Amino acid sequence: MDNAVTRSKDITLLEILDRVLDKGVVISGDAVISVADVDLIYLGLKVLLSSVETMEQLRGSPFVGPMQEAK
Amino acid sequence: MKLYLYGIIDSSDRIKDSIYGLEGASVYNIPFCNIGAIVSEINQPIQGVTKGTVLEHEAVTEKLMANFAVLPVRFQTIIDGRDNLLSVMQSYYKDFRDNLDRVRNKVEFGIKVIWPSDKIKEQIINTYKEGNKKVLISSDSPNKRFIRKKFERYVINEEFQKRANKYIKVMDIFFSKFAAEKKTEKLKTENLLMDAVYLVEKDKERNFREAFEHVKSARPDFKYLFSGPWPAYNFVVLSKKSGLLRDSEQADLLDKVTQDQILVGADSI
Numbered sequence: 001m002d003n004a005v006t007r008s009k010d011i012t013l014l015e016i017l018d019r020v021l022d023k024g025v026v027i028s029g030d031a032v033i034s035v036a037d038v039d040l041i042y043l044g045l046k047v048l049l050s051s052v053e054t055m056e057q058l059r060g061s062p063f064v065g066p067m068q069e070a071k
Numbered sequence: 072m073k074l075y076l077y078g079i080i081d082s083s084d085r086i087k088d089s090i091y092g093l094e095g096a097s098v099y100n101i102p103f104c105n106i107g108a109i110v111s112e113i114n115q116p117i118q119g120v121t122k123g124t125v126l127e128h129e130a131v132t133e134k135l136m137a138n139f140a141v142l143p144v145r146f147q148t149i150i151d152g153r154d155n156l157l158s159v160m161q162s163y164y165k166d167f168r169d170n171l172d173r174v175r176n177k178v179e180f181g182i183k184v185i186w187p188s189d190k191i192k193e194q195i196i197n198t199y200k201e202g203n204k205k206v207l208i209s210s211d212s213p214n215k216r217f218i219r220k221k222f223e224r225y226v227i228n229e230e231f232q233k234r235a236n237k238y239i240k241v242m243d244i245f246f247s248k249f250a251a252e253k254k255t256e257k258l259k260t261e262n263l264l265m266d267a268v269y270l271v272e273k274d275k276e277r278n279f280r281e282a283f284e285h286v287k288s289a290r291p292d293f294k295y296l297f298s299g300p301w302p303a304y305n306f307v308v309l310s311k312k313s314g315l316l317r318d319s320e321q322a323d324l325l326d327k328v329t330q331d332q333i334l335v336g337a338d339s340i
Contacts, residue, residue: 013122015181015298020125023304024143025079025167027150027159 074101074110074156076148077131078302080139081171083107088138092131093124101153103160106167109135110156113149120146132302140175142167143302166309174307177251177270178300180279184242185294188231188261195230199223232258239265242286249279252306264293268305276300 075093083102086109090098096111109131125146132143150156160167211219235258242265247253250269259266271279287295 013126015296016129017125019143019301019304020129020146021120022145023307024145024302025148025307025309026145027076027148027163 072152073113074108074150074153075113076144076150076156077109077111077128078135078144079142079160079167079171080107080109080135081105081175082139086135088134090131090134093127098131101156101160103157104164106160106164106171108156108160109141110150136178136300136302140171141302142170142174142307143304163309170303170307170309173252174270174303176273177303178273178276179303179305180269180271180297180299181301182246182265182267182269182283182298183263183296184238184265185262185296186235186238186264187292188264191234192227192231195227195234199226199230235264238290243267245282245286246279249275249282254305270303270306271300273300 075096077092077098080100082100083105084100084107086098086100092098092111093113094111096113098109098111100107100109111131128146132141135141150159239255239257243253243255246267246269250271252270253267255265255267257265269279283295283297287293
């Protein structure tokens, strides 16, 4: 993966997670294979992501990248 | 064969660049009419959500964004085979087409504004006390004091909301000037004054960034989180009619899918 793609922007991993896991096209139907664990894992993440104030607490966590405020 | 779906693009052509997705698999386009589904093959279910897989997913949609209008698909969408994918594309075709038209040549930006809610409240309370000195020092009965306290809380909260509305309105004027669409949320928490996303035409990106810098310099005591450009994650709107195309519409669409189109993706592996 080209890390520059993500590093080149003023973003945080939390912003990525919020979009990739919670936004975008949701396709439903029998053709879509669902993986049971994902919803549960995401629920856990959602709790963390629900408040920007928690970002500070998450700083340094192995799952979370550096928080960047806009320069 | 299971297909991991990254996004829908406004092209049925083969992807010229080499893009690798989850598990390092080649990413290719499976065309349907004049749009395409961007997929890679996947052998086993993804083991949970990890930083790596999320970034790999996002990196694919970002690379696509450079050359196509993209509808990013939710993480971990896996379709059971090419035929099922084409069936999905058929069901959602009109929605996909309409959304691609809306987001073409546009990118999404996220803006979060954090204000010092404690200080704002303190200011409001001080102002309130200043204007109500006589009332506050009078010796009321316990009942009156109780009601007055409740009223004070109401007044303070109203003023708090009023100030939030005012700040958001002013900031939004600057941002909306260069945005085609927007979604704003007020006070998701007391500190998170504004959580907004804007859909901005690519040629207005610079103006939008400048508007942000302007707002930021006007209130340096607030904190800001600016992110983007993103694919239009927050602006995909699927109608409830998806999957309910009339028989005649389905037949029309199927006629447009040629065997050649279906094989384009396979050739590129």
